[in-house]
Amino acid sequence: MATTTMTMAKALNEGLRRAMEANKKVLIMGEDVGKLGGVFRITDGLQKDFGEDRVIDSPLAESAIVGTAVGLAIRGYRPVCEIQFDGFVYPAFDQIVSQVAKLHKRSDGVYTMSLVIRLPFQGGIGAIEHHSESPEAYFAHTAGLRVVSCSTPEDAYWMIQQSILHDDPIIFCEPKCRYWEKGEVDTEHAPHGLFEAVVRRPGRDVTLVGYGASVRTMLRAAEAAEAEGRSLEVIDARSIAPLDLDTMAASLERTGRLVVVHEAPHTASIGSEIVSALSERCFYSLRAPGLQVSGYHTPYPPSRLEEEYRPSVDRILDAVDRVMGFDA
Amino acid sequence: MIGEELVQLLTPEGERVSHPEYESSLTNDQIVSFYRDMVIVRRLCNESTSLQRQGQLALWAPVQGQEAAQIGAGRALAPMDFTFPTYREHGIAWCRGVPPADMLRLFRATSNGGWDPQKYRHSVPTVVLGNQVLHAVGYAMGVQRDGAEEAVMAFFGDGASSQGDVLESFVWASSYNAPIVFFCQNNQWGISTPMSVQSKIPLYHRAHGFGFPGVRVDGNDLLAVYEVSKRALDNAREGGGPTLVEAYTYRLGAHTTSDDPTRYRVDAEVEVWRHRDPIERVKALLVREGTVKASYFDEVAEEAEGLALQLREDVLAMGKPDPLTLFDDVYADYHPLIEEGRREMVELGVAGGEH
Numbered sequence: 305m306a307t308t309t310m311t312m313a314k315a316l317n318e319g320l321r322r323a324m325e326a327n328k329k330v331l332i333m334g335e336d337v338g339k340l341g342g343v344f345r346i347t348d349g350l351q352k353d354f355g356e357d358r359v360i361d362s363p364l365a366e367s368a369i370v371g372t373a374v375g376l377a378i379r380g381y382r383p384v385c386e387i388q389f390d391g392f393v394y395p396a397f398d399q400i401v402s403q404v405a406k407l408h409k410r411s412d413g414v415y416t417m418s419l420v421i422r423l424p425f426q427g428g429i430g431a432i433e434h435h436s437e438s439p440e441a442y443f444a445h446t447a448g449l450r451v452v453s454c455s456t457p458e459d460a461y462w463m464i465q466q467s468i469l470h471d472d473p474i475i476f477c478e479p480k481c482r483y484w485e486k487g488e489v490d491t492e493h494a495p496h497g498l499f500e501a502v503v504r505r506p507g508r509d510v511t512l513v514g515y516g517a518s519v520r521t522m523l524r525a526a527e528a529a530e531a532e533g534r535s536l537e538v539i540d541a542r543s544i545a546p547l548d549l550d551t552m553a554a555s556l557e558r559t560g561r562l563v564v565v566h567e568a569p570h571t572a573s574i575g576s577e578i579v580s581a582l583s584e585r586c587f588y589s590l591r592a593p594g595l596q597v598s599g600y601h602t603p604y605p606p607s608r609l610e611e612e613y614r615p616s617v618d619r620i621l622d623a624v625d626r627v628m629g630f631d632a
Numbered sequence: 633m634i635g636e637e638l639v640q641l642l643t644p645e646g647e648r649v650s651h652p653e654y655e656s657s658l659t660n661d662q663i664v665s666f667y668r669d670m671v672i673v674r675r676l677c678n679e680s681t682s683l684q685r686q687g688q689l690a691l692w693a694p695v696q697g698q699e700a701a702q703i704g705a706g707r708a709l710a711p712m713d714f715t716f717p718t719y720r721e722h723g724i725a726w727c728r729g730v731p732p733a734d735m736l737r738l739f740r741a742t743s744n745g746g747w748d749p750q751k752y753r754h755s756v757p758t759v760v761l762g763n764q765v766l767h768a769v770g771y772a773m774g775v776q777r778d779g780a781e782e783a784v785m786a787f788f789g790d791g792a793s794s795q796g797d798v799l800e801s802f803v804w805a806s807s808y809n810a811p812i813v814f815f816c817q818n819n820q821w822g823i824s825t826p827m828s829v830q831s832k833i834p835l836y837h838r839a840h841g842f843g844f845p846g847v848r849v850d851g852n853d854l855l856a857v858y859e860v861s862k863r864a865l866d867n868a869r870e871g872g873g874p875t876l877v878e879a880y881t882y883r884l885g886a887h888t889t890s891d892d893p894t895r896y897r898v899d900a901e902v903e904v905w906r907h908r909d910p911i912e913r914v915k916a917l918l919v920r921e922g923t924v925k926a927s928y929f930d931e932v933a934e935e936a937e938g939l940a941l942q943l944r945e946d947v948l949a950m951g952k953p954d955p956l957t958l959f960d961d962v963y964a965d966y967h968p969l970i971e972e973g974r975r976e977m978v979e980l981g982v983a984g985g986e987h
Contacts, residue, residue: 398797411749
């Protein structure tokens, strides 16, 4: 097994490189992706190796980055668009929802919307406004789109390649605060399918489900809970739309208690969807209502307050206390 | 009113006029054939309006008045060129070979598309203003990367000219020198919004600000539209980059069958444009030059009548689609919610087809 230690940023870079080597139709497009290598350096060195026609430094307009990618996909290309930050995706929202999501259907399957929209999302880097948002639910709500998120370098390496190979349009959410964390990457075998949830830590008492940056936080909470004699199972959803409810339900059938962790406001969120869907599936196994630990119903705060806003180990443990309390 | 920069090769009275930069290259056979196209497209359009009035279509977007703009541009296209329409490009669809009944699937509300866009090299209708123009630019960037000698034509109107997507398209096409022709049919009205609210300068002037040429052509002049379109398409294919063609025309009918233009524009204006009717002026030319026998006009009208009857028959035969098709082609690959929906519908015993 060929494993290498690398950061998530490097893993994404290597994954993109491998996808571009494998298929000449794969293009990268976005703001500052070429010479600069992207503001997070995810595409570092790719323009130098693949040329300006395949790694396209674009003018600054998100709707056009996605809209022209649609045209390239119609022509048979497989564009990977970089949206610089989560909060800048909204100018492209119209193209994503009205065109990217619907053209396969509208053309009776003739058009393949084989494009990936990379979206650095969630907070935790001390940024100014519009650089730390969690817009995944907007896209998960739209039929025709798929939404995935990586939480480890190994997933980043494989999931970006799997997304590029996939024929449906994929919103690829990258937890930007994990870009610089290192992990082992098996570069020979993909450990999981793109749409599978994965149990990151087995446990007996409570099922924690989350994705992206929240996975690390959940694992820390599980370690802390262990010291108190509580066994938490941590599931990395990985695919946000569709959800791998089978894996989550199998866990919940055993634990009977569910806490979902994410950074978006909880109303009409991925957390709401997971709690709702699993309540229906696992009703007779539930020992407590499913809870969410999420962002508050406020705009993402000035980042000096982001640690109060984002799900923390303490807030997760508090929710664990509450679901455990229903047994009394 | 129109201005001296307008490219015109045929007056409203059907007289040929010369222009310093453009000359008609059309043979008599071509003019005769394109006249037929225009008559048929108008007749099919009128039939569609009737079908809507009779409750057989959910909506119809008439093209009446814009036939020269669409047949002129549509016939200037080469077979391998690719076109990105709005919902009013019935004349372009006709030129691309889309069967008339397929053009009405959207309006019959049996499909959100209607035809195979790759087969006809004519994309599916786009209802959100301006979205398709970016697709056209992206497609043109693909043509460029393939090294293909093809051009792309993007259609939009004066209404969509205010959309960010259209203006971003100008930036992209200019920056990458994309092989594209932006074909703007300025029909003077975006539903009730007049041109004066959309732009304080002629639309074709905008192109200069983006760094590529813009041309205003008499959109009711078949000969001029053909030449201007052809030159712009040739230029794109030869690597000359984008051109904005503003076809200066008029929407003689309503925006759609849901619209009431008498609320926002005066009859006198419509009358002025009726005198500039694009079909009548070609007919006047053909009569003036004795190109066809007098019986030709009746023959074309009769053929159009037959096609209209056929269209009516085809549309009436278009039943409600099988409800299970709801779940087809939402995704290219397996999706659990699609399977769940399909299963639920089957279990509910929803039968397919007409009922």
